[in-house]
Amino acid sequence: MKAIVVGSGAGGGIIAKELAKAGISVTVIEKGPSTITKNAYKHYDILNVGTEVSSTVCLGGTTLVTAGNAVRTCEESFKKLGINLSSEFEEIEEELHINTLPDSHFGEGTQKIMDAARSLGLEIQKMPKFIYPDLCKPCGKCAFGCPRDAKWTSIKFIEEAEEYGAKIVENTPVTDIIISDRKVKGVKSEDNIFEADIVILSAGAIQTPRLLQKIGIDAGNNLFVDTFVTVGGMLKNIKYNKEVSMNTLIKLDDIVLAPHFSEILVNKLKKYNARKKDVLGLMIKIKDEPSGKVTQDDVIKFNTAEDIALLARGTAIAGAILTETGVIPETLVSTYARGAHPGGTAAIGDVVDTNLQTEIEGLYVADASVLPEAPGAPPVVTILALSKRLAKHIINK
Known part of the structure; x- marks a missing residue:
């Protein structure tokens, strides 16, 4: 055969x-x-189809x-x-x-997010990973x-x-x-x-x-993408950009939050002279509705009212957590919507x-x-x- x-x-x-x-x-x-x-x-390969899909x-x-x-x-x-x-x-x-990674692989930024979430009464857990800790030297390059x-x-x-x-x-x-x-x-x-x-x-x-x-x-038909945004702000010299990304997880109804670095946030914070090492962020990922479609020539995916409501709820919670970590509230910004898992x-x-x-x-x-x-x-x-x-x-x- x-x-x-x-x-x-x-x-x-x-x-x-x-x-x-x-x-x-x-x-x-x-x-x-x-x-x-x-x-x-x-x-x-990045498609911009209303929601950016990679x-x-x-x-x-x-x-x-x-x-x-x-x-x-x-x-x-x-x-x-x-x-x-x-x-x-x-x-x-x-x-x-x-398995989850050992404490040696959790940086200051992730730890601050964990402490802040718990202080706000949120349940946060370590993310299971297929990363080998004996080979991993945290550098922030997982997504590259x-x-x-x-x-x-x-x-x-x-x-x-x-x-x-x-x-x-x-x-x-x-x-x-x-x-x-x-x-x-x-x-x-x-x-x-x-x-x-x-x-x-x-x-x-x-x-x-x-x-x-x-x-x-x-x-x-019925394309979904697990729509997400990353919200972040300034916390000087936190160096989260060098940590293992998404090392913890907060589960809510149809929403997950996880520590995440995005250079888009750094660009949005230029007026504050932000450097990569000065930005702490949280990803808000939702179970989006299957509102998209793939044809021979096009990919169409838009966010529904329910999707937007979930993103707004997650963003508000992320803002509260980040503020609790010490992020300067007036510096909080968000990326545009992207799709992670079509x-x-x-x-x-x-x-x-x-x-x-x-x-x-x-x-x-x-x-x-x-x-x-x-x-x-x-x-x-x-x-x-x-x-x-x-x-x-x-x-x-």
């Missing part, structure tokens, strides 16, 4: 590894090039520029669909050595690509897949899916044809639905079944496209768990 995996991010990497380990012939086709991790920021086009995908956050998301929603991911979550958490390879990325699974015989094809955008008699036969990249018995699309919530649309599947465009129960298969036999989806609702938090671990479950299904089948 031959399998093609389109994309090498969280979903694609683990599927390729698991299938190759089981002796299945696997080819991973990646649109972007390979890169050293510390240069991953050079491969950002992804990374390179081998390993967006896993290279995550903050290493490893929370379970959508677990109860999946159970309602008849999908129990408990064992897969446990397997992933063990394999990636997911770790210069010390101190966090898990999908590259590790891609390398394991290669050791088991998988073939990796880089710089090759898949342009179409080949089907015959409602069965998948392979994929095309311009004039190049790759034949296969099984195709797993892991190209992300923008490109995956576009490929499905080309073969007549009604995908691309998904929902090939959702379970809509475009794929509970085994992540489309109406085309042998054609599966294993990325954030299949999520039934906005996670409101980083979905990497959830995508890994879903994809591991799919790999088991394919191997058993």
Whole structure:
């Protein structure tokens, strides 16, 4: 049996590894090039579609520029669909050595936020991470690509897949899916044809639905992005820009808050002569409504009244916390709205079944496209768990 995996991010990497380990012939086709991790920021692909949405086009995908956050998301929603991911979550958490970081990796800025939140009666917890503390020297560069390879990325699974015989094809955008008699036969990249018995699309919530649309599947609806803003202000010489980002988490209804540095805030604070080391910030991330759409030519995503209300509530709470830390209240500013985790465009129960298969036999989806609702938090671990479950299904089948 031959399998093609389109994309090498969280979903694609683990599927390729698991299938190759089981002796299945696997080819991973990646649109972007390979890169050293510390240069991953050079491969950002930013779409301004009303809400700015970012992804990374390179081998390993967006896993290279995550903050290493490893929370379970959508677990109860999946159970309602008849999908129990408990064992897969446990397997992933063990394999990636997911844990909170030791106190040595919490800087002054993060600690001030933790103390301030507690003094305001808010429950705050340490963020579980797939960061290896013995390799991590806090530098604030998680979202650019770790210069010390101190966090898990999908590259590790891609390398394991290669050791088991998988073939990796880089710089090759898949342009179409080949089907015959409602069965998948392979994929095309311009004039190049790759034949296969099984195709797993892991190209992300923008490109995956576009490929499905080309073969007549009604995908691309109900796009969500986990909309977020970062609010911050001046606290001189706090040096939060050199800390591990998002090392703690405050959970509210459909909102999460986490310490976060953004250079946008520094630019907005120029009149105060702010330097990077003088800014302390909090990210406000919401479970946004699925108000977006992906077509062949456009991506549309706007914030609904409910989204704006959630952002306003989170911003008010963030302002109170930051003021409690000692941030000068009149310096508080916010970034524009951005999207962190696009998904929902090939959702379970809509475009794929509970085994992540489309109406085309042998054609599966294993990325954030299949999520039934906005996670409101980083979905990497959830995508890994879903994809591991799919790999088991394919191997058993």
